[in-house]
Ligand SMILES: Nc1ncnc2c1ncn2[C@@H]1O[C@H](CSCC[C@H](N)C(=O)O)[C@@H](O)[C@H]1O
């Protein structure tokens with residue numbers, strides 16, 4: 001599946017050309033603290049080294065790498081944000097170390113191999129945006145055999161949740177359909193055209209929009225009603241694109257709250273900065289986007305709603321299988337499927353259910 | 361300037377593939393009444409005739425044309441909405457007359473020339489979306505020399521307005537900048553990076569977003585503070601693409617309210633269904649998107665804000681020159697410039713002002 005560059009720009013890159021959007025990421029304290037600490041608490045990985053920043057955006061990670069002692073930093077950015085990165089590099093007096101290169105990582109030529117690849121490539125639920133592909137491509141072409149990946153590891157998580165969003169979206173869907181019926185009545189009586197034939201496709205479109213599209217949400221930890229499970233672990237040094245094209249996994253979760261409603265699932269990720277076996281991090285840093293009272297991120301969690309919710313209680317077991325693949329029309333979007341079954345604490349098995357979702 | 365079809369689809373056509381969006385247009389009573397009356401009060405244009413509907417969407421205009429007696433209707437639609445149009449045609453029992461053809465108007469081959477071209481091609485402020493290009497292309501290739509255009513004429517209007525939106529947007533802009541300064545302080549103190557170099561480009565980006573992007577608004581007629589002026593008249597039968605690539609016009613408006621604020625300009629359009637000189641309409645129908653208490657449309661008006669407003673009063677004359685051209689990166693978006701000057705009733709000339717805007 002070859003990707004039209006112009007289309008990819010219109011659908012994806014364009015937003016990153018706005019300072020407003022870069023600022024949103026730069027204002028995410030959890031994200032910033034993690035990368036900042038990862039770099040400055042592990043200067044041995046940067047001091048005197050050659051670094052590649054894949055997708056430098058405003059240039060922040062490249063500037064930090066230089067400040068941590070890098071000999072040379074290649075900072076690659078596809079959008080015109082590259083110009084701002086160049087200004088920022090100068091204003092922070094690291095222009096002798098950081099070289100900003102505007103272009104797609106896939107097309108760029110570097111004059112040498114690098115010791116470190118640093119990149120903030122994570123999208124919603126880790127893999128949305130499919131930007132890790134570009135990091136893999138950079139790694140395979142430019143990382144020295146002894147090189148280090150920043151971050152070095154990533155994981156996808158899932159957990160059962162309760163949430164009022166399900167009822168709300170169900171209501172939205174229902175009023176949209178009521179409005180539709182009013183509309184078809186009026187179109188018939190005022191304009192002599194019967195729109196009834198479109199009721200089914202309209203309902204499907206609205207169902208997809210309101211009920212089958214995952215939602216961005218920063219959940220409160222007490223909305224998580226069962227144990228969280230790991231869906232996937234990625235070693236950034238060795239993963240290949242074919243490893244991440246699809247994610248399939250079974251998971252098990254035990255409900256931890258008495259008498260509650262299973263309203264859906266939440267998906268999130270974490271990444272770690274562990275260095276490399278031969279040259280481990282001195283201080284291992286974690287960046288997590290799990291539900292949290294004080295440490296929400298701009299990634300939040302992705303919420304997949306169940307309609308209607310299912311009554312569950314402490315000790316019930318949730319047996320699930322998860323799959324995620326890329327949207328055929330836009331490889332940066334995802335399609336998700338959950339197949340699940342509740343085995344009650346009593347031993348009773350509830351009817352299995354199967355749901356498909358779109359991460360848009 | 362050649363247009364990449366994939367990019368055009370990602371930027372433009374994609375929204376029309378949603379029934380939700382078609383429904384919005386189909387729920388616009390002013391729009392619907394105008395086309396409905398234009399067709400059914402002028403059946404002589406349709407009875408026994410061959411009709412081409414450029415951009416049929418849900419198929420509504422094609423179905424009406426058939427119901428008004430057309431012998432054959434070609435209904436061309438670029439998006440997958442074509443499939444729904446086909447269903448609707450069948451459900452309304454005009455499948456022997458209406459042939460839905462999925463494709464770009466520019467690429468489609470018809471087996472014969474047509475007597476009527478009907479199309480709802482108007483975007484915000486008439487020309488946004490640049491869809492009239494496709495109607496012109498259809499006309500030049502497929503309309504018989506004696507053929508009729510539905511609509512037959514179009515006009516662009518401008519008038520001076522008062523509005524609270526200007527203060528609001530100015531506030532939004534200012535708080536966005538305050539937030540930026542807080543952000544640069546924090547980035548300096550927590551993360552050792554000076555973002556000051558980006559203050560100017562960030563301010564420009566935000567100014568463009570909040571103050572230089574025209575706004576959709578359904579104005580109350582009492583917000584119009586002076587006489588409205590015509591910027592452009594288009595004869596749909598004869599206009600060429602080069603005629604509408606740019607719109608340049610001088611205009612004059614006299615303030616009609618005592619002691620008020622000139623807060624900007626509003627732009628709107630109307631179209632008429634007059635048939636053709638040799639075969640005029642029996643009932644001339646007008647579709648106007650002017651400010652109105654009861655007859656707002658989904659087009660509303662485009663508002664171009666002045667910051668700060670200017671005090672004016674009854675009898676003051678506003679002398680303006682207007683230009684609109686297409687955005688270089690996206691030919692369906694527009695860039696507008698106003699050069700204006702207030703000549704007070706007393707004879708005193710206020711300093712001229714010049715403003716650029718983006719219709720996004
Ligand atoms: N293949 C590719 N080549 C170059 N830049 C890319 C890319 N894929 C994504 N990007 C860029 O990568 C950036 C990801 S956002 C992260 C920006 C910055 N590193 C920070 O941490 O704040 C965006 O600016 C995007 O335009």
Ligand SMILES: Nc1ncnc2c1ncn2[C@@H]1O[C@H](CSCC[C@H](N)C(=O)O)[C@@H](O)[C@H]1O
Pocket residue numbers: 373376377385386414415416417418419420421436437438439441463464465466479480481491494
């Ligand atoms: N060049 C082109 N070829 C085919 N369809 C086009 C086109 N340019 C725009 N369209 C289609 O024209 C429609 C305009 S909206 C109007 C829809 C319908 N005629 C109605 O009045 O309700 C959209 O569905 C859009 O996809």
